Amino acid sequence: xxxxxxxxxxxxxxxxxxxxxxxxxxxxxxxxxxxxxxxxxxxxxxxxxxxxxxxxxxxxxxxxxxxxxxxxxxxxxxxxxxxxxxxxxxxxxxxxxxxxxxxxxxxxxxxxxxxxxxxxxxxxxxxxxxxxxxxxxxxxxxxxxxxxxxxxxxxxxxxxxxxxxxxxxxxxxxxxxxxxxxxxxxxxxxxxxxxxxxxxxxxxxxxxxxxxxxxxxxxxxxxxxxxxxxxxxxxxxxxxxxxxxxxxxxxxxxxxxxxxxxxxxxxxxxxxxxxxxxxxxxxxxxxxxxxxxxxxxxxxxxxxxxxxxxxxxxxxxxxxxxxxxxxxxxxxxxxxxxxxxxxxxxxxxxxxxxxxxxxxxxxxxxxxxxxxxxxxxxxxxxxxxxxxxxxxx
Amino acid sequence: xxxxxxxxxxxxxxxxxxxxxxxxxxxxxxxxxxxxxxxxxxxxxxxxxxxxxxxxxxxxxxxxxxxxxxxxxxxxxxxxxxxxxxxxxxxxxxxxxxxxxxxxxxxxxxxxxxxxxxxxxxxxxxxxxxxxxxxxxxxxxxxxxxxxxxxxxxxxxxxxxxxxxxxxxxxxxxxxxxxxxxxxxxxxxxxxxxxxxxxxxxxxxxxxxxxxxxxxxxxxxxxxxxxxxxxxxxxxxxxxxxxxxxxxxxxxxxxxxxxxxxxxxxxxxxxxxxxxxxxxxxxxxxxxxxxxxxxxxxxxxxxxxxxxxxxxxxxxxxxxxx
Numbered sequence: 218x219x220x221x222x223x224x225x226x227x228x229x230x231x232x233x234x235x236x237x238x239x240x241x242x243x244x245x246x247x248x249x250x251x252x253x254x255x256x257x258x259x260x261x262x263x264x265x266x267x268x269x270x271x272x273x274x275x276x277x278x279x280x281x282x283x284x285x286x287x288x289x290x291x292x293x294x295x296x297x298x299x300x301x302x303x304x305x306x307x308x309x310x311x312x313x314x315x316x317x318x319x320x321x322x323x324x325x326x327x328x329x330x331x332x333x334x335x336x337x338x339x340x341x342x343x344x345x346x347x348x349x350x351x352x353x354x355x356x357x358x359x360x361x362x363x364x365x366x367x368x369x370x371x372x373x374x375x376x377x378x379x380x381x382x383x384x385x386x387x388x389x390x391x392x393x394x395x396x397x398x399x400x401x402x403x404x405x406x407x408x409x410x411x412x413x414x415x416x417x418x419x420x421x422x423x424x425x426x427x428x429x430x431x432x433x434x435x436x437x438x439x440x441x442x443x444x445x446x447x448x449x450x451x452x453x454x455x456x457x458x459x460x461x462x463x464x465x466x467x468x469x470x471x472x473x474x475x476x477x478x479x480x481x482x483x484x485x486x487x488x489x490x491x492x493x494x495x496x497x498x499x500x501x502x503x504x505x506x507x508x509x510x511x512x513x514x515x516x517x518x519x520x521x522x523x524x525x526x527x528x529x530x531x532x533x534x535x536x537x538x539x540x541x542x543x544x545x546x547x548x549x550x551x552x553x554x555x556x557x558x559x560x561x562x563x564x565x566x567x568x569x570x571x572x573x574x575x576x577x578x579x580x581x582x583x584x585x586x587x588x589x590x591x592x593x594x595x596x597x598x599x600x601x602x603x604x605x606x607x608x609x610x
Numbered sequence: 611x612x613x614x615x616x617x618x619x620x621x622x623x624x625x626x627x628x629x630x631x632x633x634x635x636x637x638x639x640x641x642x643x644x645x646x647x648x649x650x651x652x653x654x655x656x657x658x659x660x661x662x663x664x665x666x667x668x669x670x671x672x673x674x675x676x677x678x679x680x681x682x683x684x685x686x687x688x689x690x691x692x693x694x695x696x697x698x699x700x701x702x703x704x705x706x707x708x709x710x711x712x713x714x715x716x717x718x719x720x721x722x723x724x725x726x727x728x729x730x731x732x733x734x735x736x737x738x739x740x741x742x743x744x745x746x747x748x749x750x751x752x753x754x755x756x757x758x759x760x761x762x763x764x765x766x767x768x769x770x771x772x773x774x775x776x777x778x779x780x781x782x783x784x785x786x787x788x789x790x791x792x793x794x795x796x797x798x799x800x801x802x803x804x805x806x807x808x809x810x811x812x813x814x815x816x817x818x819x820x821x822x823x824x825x826x827x828x829x830x831x832x833x834x835x836x837x838x839x840x841x842x843x844x845x846x847x848x849x850x851x852x853x854x855x856x857x858x859x860x861x862x863x864x865x866x867x868x869x870x871x872x873x874x875x876x877x878x879x880x881x882x883x884x885x886x887x888x889x890x891x892x893x894x895x896x897x898x899x900x901x902x903x904x905x906x907x908x909x910x911x912x913x914x915x916x917x918x919x920x921x922x923x924x925x926x927x928x929x930x931x932x
Contacts (some may be wrong), residue, residue, distance in 0.1 A: 282746055549810070551809040
């Protein structure tokens with residue numbers, strides 16, 4: 218009893234002095250995979266610090282706010298190399314950080330979330346767009362700032378339907394994630410009244426993405442691949458693996474626009490987004506990182522800002538308190554998308570507008586006008602509450 | 611006195627009009643890079659002045675001789691000579707100035723610089739930079755307490771109102787408000803400070819002595835989703851009894867009873883309404899409607915919109931000659 222009292226007094230003293238002099242330290246871990254994937258377009262090749270650069274900016278933003286509240290944020294980055302165990306790396310990070318931003322494949326993320334469940338670490342999925350992480354495999358300790366495939370597909374589909382481009386020629390790649398994106402696009406077509414007039418598969422037969430006379434060859438291949446299609450308005454490509462999508466625009470047999478994985482692309486963020494005050498953040502990002510901001514950067518930025526928003530509202534760095542607030546009904550975060558972003562309480566997915574971009578400009582932002590919803594128009598994007606298979610545990 | 615020369619300038623029109631009611635409003639058009647000059651007698655645009663890039667915050671100098679307009683993408687504040695209606699000078703404002711406030715004497719100007727989290731202090735007479743104050747992320751809203759002792763700055767990503775002592779230029783208090791605070795306005799009797807939160811969708815009412823939020827104005831418009839209600843500009847009548855609040859993409863001005871803090875009425879104006887200014891006789895309130903490229907004129911006593919005036923593209927701020 219006495220020991221307990223002494224302990225309490227000791228705690229009280231440190232808490233007071235913390236307010237007066239030492240700020241409350243809030244550790245945020247960043248867990249990603251080492252190395253980057255290869256893209257068809259050289260200008261879209263991700264930087265080594267893709268994602269974590271956004272987290273770094275948000276740490277700076279949080280610290281600017283934190284200096285008024287006696288809170289100090291620190292980021293610890295960890296990259297897993299091939300053959301390394303994600304769970305071990307995550308457990309190590311969790312020893313020093315109550316929050317972890319993860320850019321991991323779905324299976325690795327699930328293993329990590331299960332391993333850290335007892336510890337109370339809050340995970341933010343900034344990278345994986347897999348539906349199953351928000352559906353059958355959802356977890357109560359994982360918040361998703363990355364949009365899902367169905368959200369991306371619906372955002373694109375709403376615009377194509379609004380544009381009256383309702384006849385789609387769907388071209389699907391041969392990898393699993395291409396097929397998953399195609400599934401999402403088929404669901405979108407059914408939901409919003411578009412018609413997939415034909416599907417074609419593009420087999421990945423290997424080969425280099427960088428060649429010396431590639432253009433000549435591609436210019437011959439793509440028209441042939443797309444000829445003799447039934448009448449269609451737009452070619453929709455499902456090629457997350459970066460095998461053929463970017464080769465399609467301007468090379469289709471019929472003069473038709475391309476959308477999906479190339480041409481008009483749905484994304485959570487783009488370097489060209491300058492509306493709703495975004496220009497200040499884009500400028501801050503370029504100043505800090507000497508390059509422009511990607512969707513993954515934004516998803517990581519938003520995760521770290523969500524932590525900062527909750528620590529300032531609760532005036533606390535306590536992981537449990539912060540987690541409860543983020544999951545609670547009063548939470549929202551501003552992320553330069555023209556509206557407040559909130560969490561879907563049934564699966565912890567962040568609701569968000571999706572940009573439709575062509576690589577140079579923001580062409581449109583979904584949800585489109587006229588797609589109505591009784592709770593939030595943002596819930597016209599992706600799986601809605603009544604369809605959800607998620608049981609948070 | 612300052613109105614005299616303006617009447618003379620308006621020649622025939624002004625001669626036939628009752629001079630007491632003729633005012634001149636200046637509207638910054640963010641996309642056109644122009645300032646529209648509106649005559650409140652005829653309710654027409656009498657001149658369009660070319661200014662620098664991305665004009666937003668706009669205000670008259672206290673002596674009524676100049677209109678200051680923050681041209682963010684040119685990193686300066688331009689001075690428009692009200693007599694010649696041309697740009698004659700610029701101020702060393704710091705990068706990306708957006709909104710600013712001046713002290714009662716019109717000698718010191720405080721500028722919110724969105725790009726580097728600072729408020730820049732400028733000597734208006736010498737047109738020289740006196741110093742910077744570090745504030746939160748993306749400083750925006752600026753106002754000075756009626757006694758001139760406290761400068762208020764809101765920071766949009768930090769979500770705070772910073773209370774700055776104007777003599778020491780130090781922050782003395784920070785008050786957390788709802789997301790993306792855009793605009794700050796004191797009651798004339800200094801008893802309350804009102805802060806609009808664009809993304810939070812509320813207006814926080816702060817006790818300036820205690821530095822505490824003591825109330826909130828909430829908005830609800832039947833048939834309109836909550837996300838579309840994004841409060842920005844605030845106009846307080848001189849008797850402090852009524853506040854007008856611009857609700858952005860809700861395309862409405864809320865008329866608020868400041869005693870009950872309840873909305874009495876919503877006035878439909880143009881699209882994406884942001885800022886506003888009263889005529890000095892307080893008969894009219896003019897609002898800038900960004901997306902519909904126009905200015906709405908509200909009859910303050912009748913609480914009715916009586917006129918719409920087309921201006922340049924994306925009208926942002928507005929000021930009316932004192």
